[in-house]
Amino acid sequence: MLKAECVMFLDMRRPIIKTNNNQNLAIPLSQNDFLNLVEENQGIMHKICSLYTSTPEDHQDMYQEIVIQLWRSFSSFRGESKFSTWMYRIALNTAISDLRRQGRRVKVVFPEKPPEQLMADTSYAEKEEQWKQLSVAIQQLGEIEKAIVVLYLEDRSYEEMEEILGINTNNLRVKMNRIKEKLRKLTKEE
Amino acid sequence: MELDNFKDTWKEMVPGEMKTSKEELLVMLQQKSQRPIARMKRNIYWEAGAVIVLYSLAALMNYFLNPMFFAEMSIMLLVIGVLGLYYYYRKLKLLKEMECVQCEVKSNLNRQVTLLEKYIRFYFFAGTVLAPLVYLVSGYLIINKLPVYPPRDASFYILFAVFGIILTGLSYYLNKWYVAKLYGQHVAQLRNLLSQFDEE
Numbered sequence: 001m002l003k004a005e006c007v008m009f010l011d012m013r014r015p016i017i018k019t020n021n022n023q024n025l026a027i028p029l030s031q032n033d034f035l036n037l038v039e040e041n042q043g044i045m046h047k048i049c050s051l052y053t054s055t056p057e058d059h060q061d062m063y064q065e066i067v068i069q070l071w072r073s074f075s076s077f078r079g080e081s082k083f084s085t086w087m088y089r090i091a092l093n094t095a096i097s098d099l100r101r102q103g104r105r106v107k108v109v110f111p112e113k114p115p116e117q118l119m120a121d122t123s124y125a126e127k128e129e130q131w132k133q134l135s136v137a138i139q140q141l142g143e144i145e146k147a148i149v150v151l152y153l154e155d156r157s158y159e160e161m162e163e164i165l166g167i168n169t170n171n172l173r174v175k176m177n178r179i180k181e182k183l184r185k186l187t188k189e190e
Numbered sequence: 191m192e193l194d195n196f197k198d199t200w201k202e203m204v205p206g207e208m209k210t211s212k213e214e215l216l217v218m219l220q221q222k223s224q225r226p227i228a229r230m231k232r233n234i235y236w237e238a239g240a241v242i243v244l245y246s247l248a249a250l251m252n253y254f255l256n257p258m259f260f261a262e263m264s265i266m267l268l269v270i271g272v273l274g275l276y277y278y279y280r281k282l283k284l285l286k287e288m289e290c291v292q293c294e295v296k297s298n299l300n301r302q303v304t305l306l307e308k309y310i311r312f313y314f315f316a317g318t319v320l321a322p323l324v325y326l327v328s329g330y331l332i333i334n335k336l337p338v339y340p341p342r343d344a345s346f347y348i349l350f351a352v353f354g355i356i357l358t359g360l361s362y363y364l365n366k367w368y369v370a371k372l373y374g375q376h377v378a379q380l381r382n383l384l385s386q387f388d389e390e
Contacts, residue, residue, distance in 0.1 A: 031219070035212050042210055047203070063210070064218045069291050071219050076292070086292060091299050093291040098225070099379045134196055144386040147295065152193065153200040166296030167387060180193050 034074055037083075038067060044154065045091050051138065051146050052095040061101060066094045081163060088156070088164045092147050129164035130187075144178050192360065195302050226376075238278040263335070266327055277316050284309045296387050298330030303380045314369045323362035325354055 010050040038045075049062045069090050077086055138149055144165070151161045167175065210218075245267055251266040256257065288305040290298050329350055333342065 031216075034213050038215055039210075039212055043203075047200075061224065065220060065223060065225060067215060067218045068221060068223050072223075073292050089293065089295065090291045092295050093289075093293070094225075096287055096295060096383060097289075097299065097302065097380070099376060131196060131199055135192070142386045142389075143383055144295075149193070153197055155197060155201075164295065165387075166294030 027086075032060045034071060038070065041087060044088075044150075044174055048091050048095050051150060052098065052143070062095060063097060065098070066091050069094050082160070085160055085163050088151065088154075092150070096143050098146060103126065134183065137183045140186055141179065141182065145175070145182075148175055148179060150173065225289075227285055227289050231282060234282050234285070238275060238282075240276070241271055241274045245274070263331060266331075270323075270327070279308065280312060284312070296384070299380060299384050299387075303377065303384060306377055306380065310369055310373050310377070314350050314365050317365040317369070318358070318362050322354060322358045325357050329354075 029168050045063060045066050046059075049059045049066070051063050053059045070087065073086075073090055076084075138146060141149065147165060148161065148167075151164060156164070159173050160174055161167070165172075222232070249264040249267040249271070252267065253261060284305055288302055288309070290301055293301070
């Protein structure tokens with residue numbers, strides 16, 4: 001879940017972003033405010049990079065590119081959409097249209113650290129194995145399907161997914177069902 | 191295996207070794223974008239700069255060294271230079287409009303495909319026209335400025351026209367091949383991404 005949401009406006013040019021520390025930041029924001037926001041939300045950006053790249057170098061390059069694009073667009077963020085919607089759009093647009101790295105996707109890297117909750121769980125090994133299988137299956141999906149999966153796992157509503165991807169809600173529901181079915185089949189095969 | 195069962199796992203996951211500090215982020219902000227469109231824009235600035243310097247110098251040198259005979263040539267160089275600048279301006283405008291990272295993913299891809307195809311058409315047209323244009327200008331200069339050799343009879347003009355036609359044809363096919371080699375795969379990949387939105 002994103003940690004900063006645009007919740008109210010002073011006027012159209014100066015929206016306010018509320019951080020997870022309940023701190024209100026009025027736009028235009030400083031570079032430091034931007035860095036705080038990126039630092040708070042870097043988890044999701046790294047997860048997107050993990051899904052769309054295959055090597056640590058590509059991952060780092062893509063992450064850097066997303067940060068650059070966010071920074072360049074930051075001054076024109078007017079708060080017409082939620083901050084999270086805006087951020088997902090930029091991150092996914094950057095990742096999906098990075099065609100150079102798509103051709104290089106040869107191996108699966110999903111460098112996440114196991115969650116503490118799972119570590120304590122006695123069935124951790126089994127869950128870890130399942131997660132690995134699912135990760136491999138997700139890597140086999142198309143670029144747009146991966147984006148839908150990311151947003152779904154991030155608990156984004158279909159309405160917000162529509163705002164980010166430009167696919168209407170009904171179509172998204174159909175696609176989501178197909179993706180789930182596809183993942184079920186892919187994980188069975190492995 | 192159900193995707194829904196992994197929502198909590200996904201949210202709690204921390205990309206290991208991938209935490210980026212504020213200092214590292216600051217360094218990133220100083221970097222230039224490496225996206226193809228950004229690099230193409232940077233190349234255009236360099237090329238346009240080179241055209242301005244080289245054409246201006248060539249025109250000036252030509253004018254001062256041979257003011258009587260080659261003033262026309264200087265003007266032609268300047269005209270070609272101005273046309274070149276318009277060419278770069280148009281390319282840059284298309285590249286600037288090509289990407290909207292803040293837009294919906296689908297509309298951004300649509301925009302990229304449409305404008306990239308427009309860019310390719312313009313690039314192809316300009317590239318194809320350039321060879322016959324330079325040929326005509328050179329021909330004009332040879333005919334009007336050089337001593338009367340070879341003789342300017344009917345066969346000379348026919349030969350001149352035939353070479354012009356061959357050159358234009360060659361330029362057309364060479365450009366077609368080059369444009370496809372440069373951008374063909376990129377457009378196909380973008381189209382493939384767009385088709386994923388409409389897959390049933």
